[in-house]
Amino acid sequence: MNTKRCGAQTVALSKPPSVAGFACIGGKLESEGPLKDEFDELSTDSFFGEKTWEKAESVMQRRAFECALSKAGMRPESLDYLLAGDLLNQCIGTSFCVRDFAVPFYGLYGACSTMGESLSLAAMLIDGGFARTAAAMTSSHFCTAERQYRMPVPYGNQRTPTAQWTATAAGCCILSQDGDGPYVTHVTCGKVIDKGITDANNMGAAMAPAAYDTLRAFFEDTKTAPSDYDLVLTGDLGYLGHQILVEQLLRDGIDLRQNGGDCGLLLYDREKQDMHAGGSGCGCAAAVLNGYLLRGMRAGKWKRIVLAPTGALLSPTSSMQGESIPSVCHAVCISTEKGGM
């Protein structure tokens, strides 16, 4: 029993599922960033041909899903599970995509940790013998997120220095029980951490303690250090949150300074694009994983990485009621080799 538990909070998959296909879609600003060549499709139309931004977000998910399926050589009907969610109220970016496909679906809400959460659950459903294949997917859209969480976009309000830029992007990763990798070898499910930050324009500081908690558990459970990996990336902590995380982990002797990073710092060019504290949104980690990272691993650039996207579990209502920001972080280890550590 529980031979798959590895330490207090981590699971070591006994038959690590393989990445069968992956894809990412981005918008205009993503097409001007340093990772522009890593996308499967980029659109300069923020409506993606639709009448509303919410429908545009669904279209991004649909295209990412169809592209990942196509690259995996699969049809939707052959998929055992789809696990997905997004930032919108009631996750409508996801549900209005998924209704077009007859796929068994578990809806998730992990805010910007959703790529980590969906990949974790997809990997465990396959490793547990419940599925041969499962897809993990998420998206975000700058315009849907802005008007839902902050201000109507046409209002043109000023952004604070700690503010991040919600990526207009979607990413989908399809896992299979068979394949040549990369493989999901370990998953660490995070706890909800709330250190009392109340500034909804400083998500990095609110989420860093969750990343600290989950990464500390991951390294302790697997008896490894950041130097055992080619990359250790969070999802969208941004400049400030990343600094806090590096400092917090360093106090425990865990040194992220060599190979630690954040997807929100990779997606845009700090000098030319000025996204303030960096990129954010579910789509940020999803696009970086399902483009830059998995392409790089397939090309032999990296052998073993940790991806630990964080999510801020607030709503405008909770902020207006004076609440602080609970956060969560889910980590996955992806390796070109099936073997343990």
Added chain:
Amino acid sequence: MNTKRCGAQTVALSKPPSVAGFACIGGKLESEGPLKDEFDELSTDSFFGEKTWEKAESVMQRRAFECALSKAGMRPESLDYLLAGDLLNQCIGTSFCVRDFAVPFYGLYGACSTMGESLSLAAMLIDGGFARTAAAMTSSHFCTAERQYRMPVPYGNQRTPTAQWTATAAGCCILSQDGDGPYVTHVTCGKVIDKGITDANNMGAAMAPAAYDTLRAFFEDTKTAPSDYDLVLTGDLGYLGHQILVEQLLRDGIDLRQNGGDCGLLLYDREKQDMHAGGSGCGCAAAVLNGYLLRGMRAGKWKRIVLAPTGALLSPTSSMQGESIPSVCHAVCISTEKGGM
């Protein structure tokens, strides 16, 4: 491989997890309904001592969680996973409860299907060897749901005959790899179905096709009929939705007329309380399962039941943009015996 698949869409758990503890909490109208004696706690204060209804909903979840843990003789730290979600934007009913406990947490969004979804994933995580124990939880609150989805409560708008009443209730079920049952023996993950219903005051009609799709798959995959169970209950289809489901399944020769029902028809008294088309909300199925049903199974009243809660995956934004209502239904089979069918 995949020895746990049972037909196209269903999983037969190889070592069915046992219910270790369960609890449900309700509000004033629930305390006046026919199931009032099945609750662990009932409050006539819709604020549950808090200043806002959203915070009240979190308190309901906390009390349900603590009560279920206590009845299972467990402490939160000993729990391997908590899977939960609710109807509120960004699921804040759940996140503001969970932050008080150091438990690995996967957030879900399945609207009113969340009790089925959380129980399904908790059962698979245990059966797959990833956990010894896992909790499944959800809630809803009439006042938070009304002002988010429809009208401010003090406005006192008229309700249409097809409208349902969102239950003010929370339920939590803790599963364990060991125990004396009842056991979760089968789970069927639903597909997102959208038959074009656009009336947000007629959720029963919107969700019935999803219940039909999942229950048809469940009976086909398990090669059983409704008569093989003591009860086959949906979550909150209400009077109209339940009638549609019964008619649809009957065309396929699946007869729910003897032992089919709906939690939304059990929670309130139709004559005395007049909830129009019946009860609804995540908390409806959660309270009926974690009170009436599991108590009844422990008392020997029923041996084998199917619970299939449905969720309507709409948001006020999608309704205002003229969209129809996608729905999903997740079924679980719960039995006092571990054995197969």
